[in-house]
Amino acid sequence: xxxxxxxxxxxxxxxxxxxxxxxxxxxxxxxxxxxxxxxxxxxxxxxxxxxxxxxxxxxxxxxxxxxxxxxxxxxxxxxxxxxxxxxxxxxxxxxxxxxxxxxxxxxxxxxxxxxxxxxxxxxxxxxxxxxxxxxxxxxxxxxxxxxxxxxxxxxxxxxxxxxxxxxxxxxxxxxxxxxxxxxxxxxxxxxxxxxxxxxxxxxxxxxxxxxxxxxxxxxxxxxxxxxxxxxxxxxxxxxxxxxxxxxxxxxxxxxxxxxxxxxxxxxxxxxxxxxxxxxxxxxxx
Numbered sequence: 585x586x587x588x589x590x591x592x593x594x595x596x597x598x599x600x601x602x603x604x605x606x607x608x609x610x611x612x613x614x615x616x617x618x619x620x621x622x623x624x625x626x627x628x629x630x631x632x633x634x635x636x637x638x639x640x641x642x643x644x645x646x647x648x649x650x651x652x653x654x655x656x657x658x659x660x661x662x663x664x665x666x667x668x669x670x671x672x673x674x675x676x677x678x679x680x681x682x683x684x685x686x687x688x689x690x691x692x693x694x695x696x697x698x699x700x701x702x703x704x705x706x707x708x709x710x711x712x713x714x715x716x717x718x719x720x721x722x723x724x725x726x727x728x729x730x731x732x733x734x735x736x737x738x739x740x741x742x743x744x745x746x747x748x749x750x751x752x753x754x755x756x757x758x759x760x761x762x763x764x765x766x767x768x769x770x771x772x773x774x775x776x777x778x779x780x781x782x783x784x785x786x787x788x789x790x791x792x793x794x795x796x797x798x799x800x801x802x803x804x805x806x807x808x809x810x811x812x813x814x815x816x817x818x819x820x821x822x823x824x825x826x827x828x829x830x831x832x833x834x835x836x837x838x839x840x841x842x843x844x845x846x847x848x849x850x851x852x853x854x855x856x857x858x859x860x861x862x863x864x865x866x867x868x869x
Contacts, residue, residue, distance in 0.1 A: 588674065588805060589690075589844050590705045593714040593823055596676055600860040606667065607632040610641070610686040611708070612679070614778055616685040620681035620685075627718040629678065629704075633667035637833065641688050643850060650859030651778075652688075654745075657696060659735070664736065671698070671736055676713070678704035682801040683792060687836035690851065694843075695745070696738035703840065706802040746853050748860060755787055755867070758770050761820050763791040765829040767837050778830055779863040786869040788828065791816055793837035803844065810845035817847070825850035831858045 611620035630821035642652040693701035771790040774783035827835040
């Protein structure tokens with residue numbers, strides 16, 4: 585199934601009853617990396633597998649990378665296979681933060697050439713509010729002996745990402761819009777709860793991902809999101825828009841929102857702020 589980006593709790597329940605999707609719980613807390621899995625064990629959507637941001641949706645940090653480098657294709661394919669996903673089957677991701685983490689999984693599927701992923705609108709809160717059943721415990725065990733089926737062929741699309749050198753090359757030039765999805769207080773440097781240096785990349789603009797969301801964590805109406813993004817882009821094209829955040833995770837929510845409203849083609853600065861500040865010679869705003 586392709587083309588379906590956002591599903592309601594009712595939609596997901598129907599999909600699960602028909603066996604037409606694979607569900608992933610992506611809850612994660614940066615300050616407490618075990619908290620998301622603990623929440624999953626306490627309650628999750630029946631049949632959902634857990635996707636750990638650090639272990640499953642990222643590769644190990646290097647001396648020059650940001651906090652969440654992209655996973656290698658084979659390793660990510662094995663993770664999907666062990667969780668029961670098959671090519672062409674709809675993957676639905678959810679979290680408890682308006683898609684702040686789940687959008688990373690959605691974007692990885694797109695990055696690896698799999699146009700069959702969606703987000704649960706409103707996350708696990710919407711599922712609970714709809715009165716649907718929640719499961720407890722570890723869920724179905726992964727097939728530890730599974731190998732990547734021949735049908736799962738993941739090919740990275742490097743046209744969807746920009747590197748730190750790309751960003752450096754664009755500094756001071758009116759060529760791209762670099763939108764920072766972090767909270768405005770982090771962008772301005774007023775607070776910095778995670779990274780060693782506060783501030784932002786000179787020339788970037790603040791566009792917190794929660795601008796896409798209603799207070800209850802569901803996505804706003806398409807016309808409202810589109811108006812905000814069009815104001816951000818201005819005279820530029822959507823292909824000129826590059827999204828960043830602290831480590832290339834919450835920026836995926838803005839990428840998702842752009843796709844949702846028909847503004848395709850924007851890219852991700854994967855390393856984002858946590859990679860930018862690795863080199864103290866890089867300017868900070």
